[in-house]
Amino acid sequence: MKKRxxxxxxxxxxxxxxxxxxxxxxxGASVRTIQRDMLTLxxxxxxxxSVPGTGGGxxxxxxRLLPPLQLREQEAVALYLTLKWMEQIxxxxxxxxxxxxxxxxxxxxxHDLEIKISRLEKNILWLGNKIATPAPFTKDVFQAVERxxxxxxxxxxxxxxxxxxxxxxxxxxxxxxxxxxxxxxYGLRQYRIDRIEAMRLLDETFEADDLETLLKTxxxxxxxxxxxxxxxxxxRLLEDVLPDIKQRNEWNVPEAExxxxxxxxxxxxAEVEVVEPIELREMMRDYAGRLWEMxx
Numbered sequence: 001m002k003k004r005x006x007x008x009x010x011x012x013x014x015x016x017x018x019x020x021x022x023x024x025x026x027x028g029a030s031v032r033t034i035q036r037d038m039l040t041l042x043x044x045x046x047x048x049x050s051v052p053g054t055g056g057g058x059x060x061x062x063x064r065l066l067p068p069l070q071l072r073e074q075e076a077v078a079l080y081l082t083l084k085w086m087e088q089i090x091x092x093x094x095x096x097x098x099x100x101x102x103x104x105x106x107x108x109x110x111h112d113l114e115i116k117i118s119r120l121e122k123n124i125l126w127l128g129n130k131i132a133t134p135a136p137f138t139k140d141v142f143q144a145v146e147r148x149x150x151x152x153x154x155x156x157x158x159x160x161x162x163x164x165x166x167x168x169x170x171x172x173x174x175x176x177x178x179x180x181x182x183x184x185x186y187g188l189r190q191y192r193i194d195r196i197e198a199m200r201l202l203d204e205t206f207e208a209d210d211l212e213t214l215l216k217t218x219x220x221x222x223x224x225x226x227x228x229x230x231x232x233x234x235x236r237l238l239e240d241v242l243p244d245i246k247q248r249n250e251w252n253v254p255e256a257e258x259x260x261x262x263x264x265x266x267x268x269x270a271e272v273e274v275v276e277p278i279e280l281r282e283m284m285r286d287y288a289g290r291l292w293e294m295x296x
Contacts, residue, residue, distance in 0.1 A: 008027065011026055016059070084121070089176065141180045141193055144168045149203070154197045166180075168180050169211050169214055170214075188215075225252060225276065227275040228250075228265075228274060241261075241265075
């Protein structure tokens with residue numbers, strides 16, 4: 001494929017229609033050359049449509065092919081391993097593509113590199129907790145996030161099923177569990193997708209900041225200072241719970257999150273002591289008392 005062909009593909013991938021004159025001007029080629037290039041690209045499998053007449057031109061149809069990547073050998077291996085890692089993630093929004101993409105990719109590589117990757121793959125294992133609750137609505141949530149459309153959820157809470165509407169601003173993956181972040185009258189909230197019992201995509205769209213900005217703003221809301229005394233083992237047990245736990249003893253935590261935090265701290269047992277706030281100490285004392293009564 002010529003350099004000019006790649007330039008033409010990038011232009012058509014902008015999602016608009018170009019006349020032959022416009023493409024010729026952009027590439028420095030003649031109109032006749034552009035017309036031959038379009039036929040060549042069609043033969044290569046690119047879904048290019050030619051629209052005749054006034055206002056016509058060339059455009060790329062949906063589900064288009066993207067330009068090939070020019071990769072060095074180490075980059076090709078790194079990309080393959082990334083694709084294989086994706087196969088370990090449950091309920092990837094792109095569905096069945098996950099299971100075939102790495103195989104398709106490796107078979108397009110030179111034979112010697114394919115053999116090298118096949119040998120290397122047997123020496124790299126993807127370990128960890130592979131038991132994850134199915135989250136069948138992940139793909140639907142992804143489409144709602146992509147289209148910026150509100151959704152109606154029936155969600156399993158600790159007090160039973162509840163139905164409400166959110167504006168899905170983004171998603172995250174944590175410990176093999178998918179979460180959706182939704183805006184509602186209660187502000188920004190995080191919901192586990194495997195706890196969604198039913199979902200309906202609404203016709204209403206929404207406008208919102210990107211998820212990174214929303215989370216940063218949410219983190220800046222007023223909270224309470226949580227100060228802990230931790231043993232070295234306690235820091236290790238809670239390293240996935242509190243940020244920078246190796247260097248810090250204090251964190252600013254939204255008050256509404258204290259009950260959830262107390263349950264996480266309880267898992268570290270006597271390796272952590274809550275110094276303040278008093279409300280969190282009382283929660284810990286209450287949970288410990290209930291456990292004591294349960295196991296007497």
